[in-house]
Amino acid sequence: MTALAPSAPASTYDGVADASAALVIDSFSSSFGLASRLLGAGVRGEVRNIYALVRVADEVVDVPVPPAGRARQRASLDALEAEVLDALEHGSSTNLVVHAFARTARRCGIGPDLVVPFFASMRTDLDRSVHDEASLATYVYGSAEVVGLMCLRAFLADEPSRAHLYDDLAPGAQRLGAAFQLVNFVRDLAEDTGDLGRSYLPGLEPDGDAALQDPARDRWLDAVDGHLVAAGQVVPHLPRSSRLAVCAAHDLFGELSARLREVPVTELRRRRVSVPRARKARLVAAVVARSGLPRPAVRVLS
Numbered sequence: 001m002t003a004l005a006p007s008a009p010a011s012t013y014d015g016v017a018d019a020s021a022a023l024v025i026d027s028f029s030s031s032f033g034l035a036s037r038l039l040g041a042g043v044r045g046e047v048r049n050i051y052a053l054v055r056v057a058d059e060v061v062d063v064p065v066p067p068a069g070r071a072r073q074r075a076s077l078d079a080l081e082a083e084v085l086d087a088l089e090h091g092s093s094t095n096l097v098v099h100a101f102a103r104t105a106r107r108c109g110i111g112p113d114l115v116v117p118f119f120a121s122m123r124t125d126l127d128r129s130v131h132d133e134a135s136l137a138t139y140v141y142g143s144a145e146v147v148g149l150m151c152l153r154a155f156l157a158d159e160p161s162r163a164h165l166y167d168d169l170a171p172g173a174q175r176l177g178a179a180f181q182l183v184n185f186v187r188d189l190a191e192d193t194g195d196l197g198r199s200y201l202p203g204l205e206p207d208g209d210a211a212l213q214d215p216a217r218d219r220w221l222d223a224v225d226g227h228l229v230a231a232g233q234v235v236p237h238l239p240r241s242s243r244l245a246v247c248a249a250h251d252l253f254g255e256l257s258a259r260l261r262e263v264p265v266t267e268l269r270r271r272r273v274s275v276p277r278a279r280k281a282r283l284v285a286a287v288v289a290r291s292g293l294p295r296p297a298v299r300v301l302s
Contacts, residue, residue, distance in 0.1 A: 022045075043154055043157070047154050085112060109153050114150050144181035152169055176228070204216050225254070228250060235250060256274070259273055
């Protein structure tokens with residue numbers, strides 16, 4: 001698919017679609033709000049439109065099972081994927097979030113090669129509750145790594161040599177997406193295993209040997225830290241409009257990984273660990289200071 005030049009909303013409908021995507025993000029993800037405020041104005045809306053679709057798909061598979069059962073959720077997810085693929089081809093949708101995503105995808109060069117694996121991983125949440133190493137790798141690719149690649153497409157949309165840059169930076173984008181997902185799996189043990197009945201990380205199953213749980217947590221966080229180190233090598237090569245936000249997200253998740261190491265798995269199964277607002281503010285300020293850019297007006301959310 002050929003990337004099209006970014007543009008302002010061409011119609012009232014386009015503007016309403018973009019506003020709808022913004023409402024989804026503002027309602028569901030306070031952490032996204034911090035990173036998005038550090039993005040350049042031109043790329044901020046594109047990334048917001050990507051994450052709005054991701055959020056809607058997450059909700060389809062995470063909401064309580066409807067009376068019609070998993071079959072109804074699967075049908076809804078299949079219908080959403082079909083609508084997205086149709087909108088990628090034709091450029092419009094009656095679903096406002098899908099319409100916003102499709103406009104971004106067509107402008108930035110996001111095609112079915114990234115969309116289809118994403119929906120495959122979302123569908124896995126309806127079919128599989130316990131993962132092994134192989135199924136987890138496939139799941140993380142579709143649920144997180146391709147989202148990193150979608151964002152990279154948006155970051156590079158205005159770059160004259162975007163095809164060459166994409167090939168060089170794509171491995172780092174995938175590693176960063178994987179790091180974010182694995183950190184979330186460790187942090188969200190209470191919700192995933194307790195509320196959703198899912199066990200993503202081998203070695204951290206609810207019925208596993210308690211004595212092995214903390215070492216297993218550390219092995220997964222070692223993987224996170226390895227991904228972050230690799231991703232950190234490519235962050236300086238991102239365009240200025242996205243570099244600051246990605247660097248801040250990188251450092252915030254590194255801080256979260258360090259904090260998770262200090263909490264026993266038995267406690268992680270009862271509460272969600274987060275980085276305090278004051279610490280987030282200091283980390284973001286440090287990133288801005290290293291960049292040499294003027295400090296943006298950012299309200300740090302918990």
